[in-house]
Amino acid sequence: MSGHSKWSTIKHKKALLDAKRGKKFTKLIKEITVAARLGGGDPSGNPRLRLLLEKAKEINMPLDNATRAIKKGTGELPGQAYEAQTYEGYGPHNIAMMIDVLTDNKNKAIAELRHVFSRNGGRIADAGAVGWMFQRAGIISGTGKITEDQLLENLLDYDIINIIVTEDNTFEIVCEPKSLEPIKETLTKKLGLHVEEAELGWDAANKVTLDQLQAEQVLEFLQAVEELDDVQNVYTNME
DSSP: OOOOOTTOHHHHHHHHHHHTGGGHHHHHHHHHHHHHHHHOSOGGGOHHHHHHHHHHHHTTOOHHHHHHHHHHHHTSSOOOOOEEEEEEEEOGGGOEEEEEEEESOHHHHHHHHHHHHHHTTOEEEOTTTTGGGEEEEEEEEEEOSOOHHHHHHHTTTSOEEEEEEOTTSEEEEEEOGGGHHHHHHIIIIISOOEEEEEEEEEEESSOBOOOHHHHHHHHHHHHHHHTSTTEEEEEESBO
16 A cells, blocks of 8 residues: 655655645635535534634644634635636646635636646646546645554555655654544544644655656746645655
8 A cells, every 4th residue: 555656746745735825825715715604504403614723723823814714604704715626737747736726806816826737737628538547535734753663553544545754753644534533633642643634635646767867857837836725635656
């Protein structure tokens, strides 16, 4: 279940996280608003909202920001109506991509995406052209001194799709969506590991390996996509 390539998915994801930290508050506020609109403003009955509020706490987002976002989602305060959209495409070296977007202007969002893709030799694909390569999954990444065997032993009760552990004490766990929250709780409360990200995302069933130069070119492109205001997350089939 492990992967130890120098250019593994987990390292690319970590670099993308670093690249988008400057816009993290804005992106998270959008997600909180939409989660509250779809599942209600009570975190105890809305698992997605509960995860987002935990993330807000971890990045030191002021409580007022999160509270306002929830109230905008439930309609208690006026606010923009964000719409969730997933776009599919091919990046440099024909890397398959899924791009999650939250926007109040779909035309603007797709126009900006097309511009970045065309400028970097990529292309936006029709719906379904790329999506069949991916499955919806919980994706958890973090750090801590633990082996793959130890993780497996402690997570036997959950539906695990894949586990990656690197030599620099970094890990990524891909699981069925329903297992996301209990696995995160096990990692933090039982094993004392630091979870950097725990989210619902897209996982590629079959990944492709690039050489160092190709991987660097793809990563530069992914960072350009991440910097777009309406882009929430980007997933690829790059190993």
